[in-house]
Amino acid sequence: MNKKVLVIGAGVAGPILALQLKKIGFDVEIFEARSEDNAKEGAFLGLTPNGLNVLKEFIDLKLLKEDYTPGSMKFFNSKGKQIAKLDTAYQKQQYGVETIQIKRANLNKYVRLAAKAAGIKIWYDKKFVRYHEANEQVTAYFADGTIVTGYIMLACDGMFSEVRNQLFPNASLIKYTKVISTGGYAYVPELYEPLDSIHMNFGERGFFAYSVSDKGEVWWFNNYFREQEPKPKEVEKTLNTEIQDYLTKIHQNDDPLFSKIIKNSHQIIAYPIYDVPKLLHWYKGRVCLIGDAAHGISPHIGQGASLALEDTLVIAELLKLNIGYTQAFQLFQTDRQPRVERVIRSARKVGNTKTKTNPITAWFRDRLIGFFIKKQIKQLDWIYGWIFSLKNRS
Helix, strand or coil: CCCEEEEECCCCHHHHHHHHHHHCCCEEEEECCCCCCCCCCCCEEEECHHHHHHHCCCCCHHHHHHCEEECCEEEECCCCCEEEEECCHHHHHHHCCCCEEEEHHHHHHHHHHHHHHCCCEEECCCCEEEEEEECCEEEEEECCCCEEEECEEEECCCCCCHHHHHHCCCCCCCEEEEEEEEEEEECECCECCCCCCEEEEECCCCEEEEEECCCCCEEEEEEEECCCCCCHHHHHHCHHHHHHHHHHHHCCCCCHHHHHHHHCEEEEEEEEEEECCCCCCCEECCEEECCHHHHCCCHHHCCHHHHHHHHHHHHHHHHHCCCCHHHHHHHHHHHHHHHHHHHHHHHHHHHHCCCCCCHHHHHHHHHHHHHHHHHHHHHCHHHHCCCCCHHHHC
16 A cells, blocks of 8 residues: 555554554554653553454563563452452453553553564654645644644544544543542562452442552552542642542551552552543544544543554554545444443443442442352453454444
8 A cells, every 4th residue: 555644642552553554555653742761651551352362463462471460350348358259261261361450651662662673663752733634635743843744644642632632622522520540559568479360349438459460569559539620730749649648548447458558659640530522423534533532431441452452453454445544434433433332331330339338238249249240251251352353344
């Protein structure tokens, strides 16, 4: 094809999308707003079989286990009693890969290295500001004065997508959900051996989860409910201390280990959770949104990265058909939107179970959660067992 494609964003999806497109003959360049040595992406994320099976074509998955925690989960009530277990060992046999948690910074590093090894250029410090279509081309303009023209532009610039804002300025306002996804890293003497699962704890007044990585580092996460949306300066300077103090109080009657982990954290992460409104279209002209830019999802079931990776495969396969970018974009949204909206609904349901519950609700939860988890394993097959086939779409 030898047509130039502009990819905006070098997070998880951007480099893999570029690799998918290069494989079918496109000339691809990636433009990333942050600097190459940006190290602020301290959060970790879950990668489930549907995402890993896309990723493994371009990355040796063994690399991801250099610093990780397993995806299996054990559930405990407020008295510390194990009430259920979700073992991911079955996934290896059923899907060929097994859920893991890894640091986002490491994942970004490996996908970028794979893109570079394939000869794909990644430009850093390129903050997208606007675009223009003319003469059967699309031109992207960046804050530093860079101007680049291509055949089409694909936006992988995330939840706060500036490309989306440019495409649909009256329909792209994201909404703060009053929930802040929090987490952190700590070293605690009692927890120096890697754990075989994530410990999911339903405390007396709130939820708390943690695991221990293969390097002996405690990775923990929680939700923080805050009525007022934090300002950027708060997120950078004061929100971490506020969250640390709040969570310590919330868990003061739970296992003392929770508070110890929180107090001993050498890094605390806070990401306000937003809802991306359902868009009538994910594309306009020669520009199409991918991943969180098109369909942002809350982190409660660890599907944000995996859904974006699915997107990269689908859009590449459709563009490969040489049916024209307009029809490819239309078919992409038609195929993907029902699935991602169903996953978004599932994530919201899971998020609701982590909120404060009354004693009666907790009593039923402790006794029925095992049954629901066994049922959930079967229900999750539609997520984890995803396979894209053009034949099934014809």
